[in-house]
Amino acid sequence: MPELPEVQTTVNGLNTYAKGLTITDVWTDYASIKYAGKDQIKNSVYFKRFKKEVTGAKIIKAERRAKNILIELSTGKTILIHMKMTGHILYGKYSQLKTSKGNWVATEPGALRDDPFNRFIHFVLSLSNGNHLALSDMRKFAKVSLLPTDSLFESSDLAGIGPEPLNDVFTEKILIERLAIKPNGQIKTVLMNQCVLAGIGNIYSDEILWASSVHPLSVVSNLKPAQVKLMWKQIKIILVKGINFGGDSMSDYRNLDGKPGEFQMNHEAYRRTGKLCRRKGCSGTIHRLKIGGRSAHFCSRHQILIK
DNA sequence: ACTAGCCCCTGGGAGC
DNA sequence: TGCTCCCAGGGGCTAG
Numbered sequence: 001m002p003e004l005p006e007v008q009t010t011v012n013g014l015n016t017y018a019k020g021l022t023i024t025d026v027w028t029d030y031a032s033i034k035y036a037g038k039d040q041i042k043n044s045v046y047f048k049r050f051k052k053e054v055t056g057a058k059i060i061k062a063e064r065r066a067k068n069i070l071i072e073l074s075t076g077k078t079i080l081i082h083m084k085m086t087g088h089i090l091y092g093k094y095s096q097l098k099t100s101k102g103n104w105v106a107t108e109p110g111a112l113r114d115d116p117f118n119r120f121i122h123f124v125l126s127l128s129n130g131n132h133l134a135l136s137d138m139r140k141f142a143k144v145s146l147l148p149t150d151s152l153f154e155s156s157d158l159a160g161i162g163p164e165p166l167n168d169v170f171t172e173k174i175l176i177e178r179l180a181i182k183p184n185g186q187i188k189t190v191l192m193n194q195c196v197l198a199g200i201g202n203i204y205s206d207e208i209l210w211a212s213s214v215h216p217l218s219v220v221s222n223l224k225p226a227q228v229k230l231m232w233k234q235i236k237i238i239l240v241k242g243i244n245f246g247g248d249s250m251s252d253y254r255n256l257d258g259k260p261g262e263f264q265m266n267h268e269a270y271r272r273t274g275k276l277c278r279r280k281g282c283s284g285t286i287h288r289l290k291i292g293g294r295s296a297h298f299c300s301r302h303q304i305l306i307k
Numbered sequence: 308a309c310t311a312g313c314c315c316c317t318g319g320g321a322g323c
Numbered sequence: 324t325g326c327t328c329c330c331a332g333g334g335g336c337t338a339g
Contacts (some may be wrong), residue, residue, distance in 0.1 A: 001332065066335080083317085084333050116318090139316040141333070184308065194334085202332070251331075252318095293312070294332060 004166070005242030005263065006105040006198030007067050010089050013256030014062035014071065017091045018133060023073075025126035026051045027104070033123075034080075034145030044160045045172035052147050053077055066161045066198035070152065072265070078152050080145045082296045087135055087142035090118055091256040094132040104134060112258035138252060142223070162197045165235045169213045179220050187223065189292050190217035200235070203248055203263075203270045206297045208234050211277075215305035216289065216296040222306050241266065269297040277301060278302065 002010070028047070036047040051099050057073035064070070069089070071079040081089070093107045104121040106113035123135035123144055135142060147155050162178055178197055182190045190196050191205040200208070209216050210233040215229055223231075247253050247261030249269060254260055268278055269286055277284040277299040284301025 003333095082333080085331075086318095119315090137316095138318065139332090141316065143334095182309085186310090189310085192333090273334095294312070 001085055001201055001203060001248075001251060002067060002199035002253055003204050003242070003248070004064075004088065004239050005204070006088075006247035006261065007064050007069060007083065007084070007199070008243050009247040009255055009261065010083070011062045011064040011069055013091065014059075014069070014089070014133070015258055017131075018059050018071075018127060019061055020059065022056065022128035023054050023125050024056075024128055025124075026054050026125075027102075027124040028122060028144070030122050030142075030144065032199070045190065053146060054079065054234065064199075065153075066165075066194050067201070068157065072149055075236070076149050077146050078149045080143075080147055080152075080155075080157055081135065082143045082157070083135075083137070083144065084139075084141035086117075086120075086139045086252050087137040088117075088252070088254045089256060090121075090134045090136055090254065090258050092134075093133055094121070094124060095274075096124075104132075106134070106258070110258070115254065115258055117252040118254055118258045136254070160195050162193075162195050164198050165200070166239055170236075172229055173234045175206065175235070176228060179223070183219075183221040185220050186216065186291060187214055187218045187220055188294075188296050190220055192294070197235075199239070202294050202296075203250065203267075204238055204242060206270040207238050207268060209296075209303060210298060211238060213278060213302050213304070215303045216291055216298050216304055224306070237249055267301065271297060273297060 033047050033050060035050045044186035057075045060072040060074055062071050092112045094104045095107050097103050104124050112118055118136050119196040120136045120138045121134045121262055122137050125133040163174055181196055188205055191200050212231040242263045245261055245263040246255060248263040249260030273288040274285040275286050277286060279302055282302045284299040286297055287300045289296045
């Protein structure tokens with residue numbers, strides 16, 4: 001699932017490959033696509049506007065805010081992409097099949113073309129150098145919008161999002177302040193709340209809590225100062241680790257080259273149900289719980305629930 | 308204020 | 324082999 005490290009990896013790739021290029025065409029088969037924040041139907045007047053405004057625009061740069069990709073254009077507009085569950089952006093040469101569905105396929109050999117997870121293409125930007133940016137999205141949950149750059153952060157997609165945990169100004173004090181917003185919430189849910197902190201999802205919250213010896217059901221106000229301090233350190237350490245490993249491809253995340261990241265090889269908790277805890281000196285087992293419709297993985301021995 | 312449940316969606320795996 | 328059922332879950336939404 002694309003969380004902060006995966007989205008950052010994608011954004012870095014966009015700046016490497018697509019920065020400075022001009023968009024020459026747009027294609028999508030998503031049922032809906034947003035123009036100026038309004039959810040609209042494909043091929044409606046709004047998609048035509050989207051296409052008209054994007055075609056001919058130069059890509060100034062790509063940025064990340066929480067799990068959103070922001071592609072700033074020379075026209076004063078920004079393309080916002082949220083990859084949700086199974087979305088990832090690929091860069092390479094594509095061609096559109098002359099079939100009724102008109103699917104796009106990578107024409108180059110290698111991961112881009114051969115990896116099944118790279119074949120669910122639902123949105124394509126053609127670029128001035130003959131290459132394409134293609135959004136592969138197996139479950140079709142991703143959202144694409146076009147918004148005015150000057151009021152981008154006031155849009156409903158971005159307004160109210162909490163601080164970026166990898167920003168230098170994200171101090172221990174800030175974490176304490178942010179957690180204080182949800183004193184009665186369960187820490188796992190609160191960490192994943194984008195209004196509290198930006199960019200943390202199910203995988204990284206499990207790993208952060210494991211490394212901080214905090215039980216996912218712990219109520220925020222019951223956490224000890226030492227635990228919060230450790231969580232603050234681990235949030236930064238684990239997210240940076242995620243970026244350094246090129247993201248997490250336990251499921252279907254791929255980078256712009258179509259290749260998986262390697263953070264999934266370093267999971268201590270996530271999807272290790274029934275396996276031995278690898279913490280030094282701990283002989284516990286990883287358990288699974290359903291919290292807020294998501295599965296939480298934790299060691300029942302060293303992640304103690306404080307009441 | 309907070310939580311559970313549902314929805315969107317679809318491939319993969321388990322069970323029969 | 325092939326069918327059915329369940330699972331994965333970000334985030335928006337409603338109901339309790």
